Amino acid sequence: MTKNEKHIILKAEQLSIGYKTKKAETVIASNINFELQKGQLIGLVGANGIGKSTLLRTLIKVQPALSGRVFLNDKDLKTTSTLELAKQLSIVLTEPLMSKNLSVFELVALGRHPYTNWVGNLTDSDNAIIESSLEQVNILDLKAKRCYELSDGQLQKAMIARALAQDTDVIVLDEPTTHLDMYHKAYILKLLQKLTKDTGKTILFSSHEIDLAIQLCDTMIVMSKDTIVCDQPCRLISDGIFESLFPKDLIVFDDKSGSFKVT
Numbered sequence: 277m278t279k280n281e282k283h284i285i286l287k288a289e290q291l292s293i294g295y296k297t298k299k300a301e302t303v304i305a306s307n308i309n310f311e312l313q314k315g316q317l318i319g320l321v322g323a324n325g326i327g328k329s330t331l332l333r334t335l336i337k338v339q340p341a342l343s344g345r346v347f348l349n350d351k352d353l354k355t356t357s358t359l360e361l362a363k364q365l366s367i368v369l370t371e372p373l374m375s376k377n378l379s380v381f382e383l384v385a386l387g388r389h390p391y392t393n394w395v396g397n398l399t400d401s402d403n404a405i406i407e408s409s410l411e412q413v414n415i416l417d418l419k420a421k422r423c424y425e426l427s428d429g430q431l432q433k434a435m436i437a438r439a440l441a442q443d444t445d446v447i448v449l450d451e452p453t454t455h456l457d458m459y460h461k462a463y464i465l466k467l468l469q470k471l472t473k474d475t476g477k478t479i480l481f482s483s484h485e486i487d488l489a490i491q492l493c494d495t496m497i498v499m500s501k502d503t504i505v506c507d508q509p510c511r512l513i514s515d516g517i518f519e520s521l522f523p524k525d526l527i528v529f530d531d532k533s534g535s536f537k538v539t
């Protein structure tokens with residue numbers, strides 16, 4: 277591969293997302309097409325209820341697409357087995373942990389599951405990967421703590437360490453900055469940016485922190501009622517894409533500062 281050639285790691289082709297029951301089909305968004313490059317930090321933004329979580333769940337095969345296709349490393353997601361998927365893609369969701377009784381080390385060790393034997397024994401190499409994941413997010417000192425003892429910010433770092441321990445090409449996070457203060461929102465997103473640079477992983481996250489995402493992401497996917505656009509933040513600004521995100525009665529996008537202002 278030459279230096280200028282793109283390595284497309286995740287691709288959506290004529291994707292339609294939504295919910296299907298026996299009686300009806302509700303389309304949340306359709307005509308979704310994008311190509312995400314390896315090693316990039318990608319932010320998915322859009323108003324409440326526009327379909328960000330639905331899109332992420334479709335991309336990680338937690339729910340089926342209504343139509344169209346998703347390719348992970350050139351392979352159709354439909355034909356990718358669960359174990360194969362777990363070795364290529366890790367997920368950080370916002371739902372509370374099933375067992376907060378786990379220690380931070382045990383939580384991060386769960387990331388090694390796709391690789392351990394059926395009893396779940398950790399090898400020396402698994403232990404080294406867990407330690408290094410804890411180190412990468414700066415929480416080695418918390419490894420013996422129980423998850424219920426952690427602050428929201430510390431728990432989010434532990435969840436990211438678990439995803440790192442899973443050692444996948446792609447990490448998908450649904451609203452990783454929820455419940456965090458301004459400093460920790462910036463801290464987590466900056467950490468994700470650093471991880472893409474240090475590890476070459478592709479990190480896709482949804483967020484309401486549009487201003488931060490504009491500053492930190494290589495690429496953004498902007499979901500609005502009629503379109504889904506995927507491009508570099510500076511191009512999205514010059515194309516006026518953020519102006520159409522919200523009704524203009526309360527906030528407007530200031531393209532000079534790259535942020536929203538109250539009118």
Ligand SMILES: Nc1ncnc2c1ncn2[C@@H]1O[C@H](COP(=O)(O)OP(=O)(O)OP(=O)(O)O)[C@@H](O)[C@H]1O
Pocket residue numbers: 295302304322323324325326327328329330331
């Ligand atoms: N299980 C479900 N069955 C049917 N409709 C659903 C289901 N989950 C979500 N929806 C609907 O899909 C639409 C998109 O919801 P989704 O949660 O994907 O939006 P979102 O952009 O992630 O919102 P938010 O920013 O508020 O988290 C909403 O209209 C929602 O009511």
